[in-house]
Amino acid sequence: KNQVEQSPQSLIILEGKNCTLQCNYTVSPFSNLRWYKQDTGRGPVSLTIMTFSENTKSNGRYTATLDADTKQSSLHITASQLSDSASYICVVSRYGNKLVFGAGTILRVKS
């Protein structure tokens, strides 16, 4: 069964701290993995996208990693800001472009 599981379900951190979100997937055939940020009441915005051969990709303070052997990905946020408070969704694309969505991790950054 094609599934994407994310952990933790929610997370609260202090402003300025780092955090890492996890994503495990059982999607086949694998095409690419994306991380999206979704603010409350808004559509998802792409942060990173990685193919099978890429194991790390950065976008500012966001760094995503991918281990295609263990089918795991992580999103590391450095020096968190209040504006980072959002839901972070891991999405795996199958060939044929069906997207499989994780349930998301709700991040809250406190001052």
Add this chain to the structure above:
Amino acid sequence: GAVVSQHPSRVICKSGTSVKIECRSLDFQATTMFWYRQFPKQSLMLMATSNEGSKATYEQGVEKDKFLINHASLTLSTLTVTSAHPEDSSFYICSARSLRGLAGGYNEQFFGPGTRLTVL
């Protein structure tokens, strides 16, 4: 680039009425558009896939006569919720994909900002 808009952003209607939601790709041609529904604290659920000029493909469990999708041009798709009921209240999000692969050939989907539908 790669901007997708939705209109309206928020709509409140009475039970039994129909509501139309527009999805537009502003700076690229979207050969395929997708419609998703998202309930509170849940992830996006794909409702249907529409290709320009052809009938939409609906996911299992989605009533095609209730959720009418039209993709009349390469920049516009519409979702009409017919005879809306309170259980149809949700956040509806569209996404658009270009065959040119704006994101380095990944055929990435670009999401709209969503439409909050409340049926009284």
